[in-house]
Amino acid sequence: MLFNFIYKNCTGIVGVEPNAIAVFSGGIKQDVYSRWVSTDLTEWDDALGAPGGKLRVLAAAIVSNQYPSAVVIASGGKGFDVPAGTPEDRPLLCEILKSELIESGIPVRRIMLERKSNTTYQQLLALSALIAEHGWNRTAVVTSSWHIPRTRAIIESKFSGLADSIDLIAAEDVLIAHDKKKWESNIALAYASGWLARRIESEENGIRQIKEGTYDFK
Secondary structure, three states: OHHHHHHHOOOOOOOOOOOEEEEEOOOEEEOOOOOEEEOOOOHHHHOOOOOOHHHHHHHHHHHHHHOOOOEEEEEOOOOOOOOOOOOOOOOOHHHHHHHHHHHOOOOHHHEEEEOOOOOHHHHHHHHHHHHHHHOOOOEEEEEOHHHHHHHHHHHHHHOHHHOOOEEEEEHHHHHHHHOHHHHHHHHHHHHOOHHHHHHHHHHHHHHHHHHHOOOOOO
16 A cells, blocks of 8 residues: 555656756665665665665666657755765765766766755755756656655745646656566565655655645755
């Protein structure tokens, strides 16, 4: 039921060709080669920050290939949801996303870096400025399914003028549609887990705070 609930709250695959495709950064970690990479959708990575960042990158690459004229925005500065003691000399989140997007086949000429945002609200604030600057009519945001309801709530609260021009795309939906055999069971297992249920509960608490006017927009 939890898995189905989350999926009913996401937009899915973008229906109108976007001018830009923004990848919202998740958590980060160091791999076995000490490279900084995005998190996987696992309990271990949930402890390191927002889980499923790698899925966002892979999904964004798929969507970007469907719309080759769209700019691809890698979003994120130093980050907010990172473990204590994470080295200050780590690369910016957008730089990590850029490397992963290139590895996924996206040409560097298509990638735009947004270097300052550290939270969902800040990512949307920076995106709204880019939309205004470039005059984009349609923008897709690729993020995690569990993250979409709060992202939508922030848009409706603070960026209502953009609500009809931003498509929120669940990375999980894109990946399952692209390769059901590879992704569906693993994603379903994660969404049936207690650790992701706790994160979703935290997201729902944030949505309640937004509606009550007590949310800390930072």
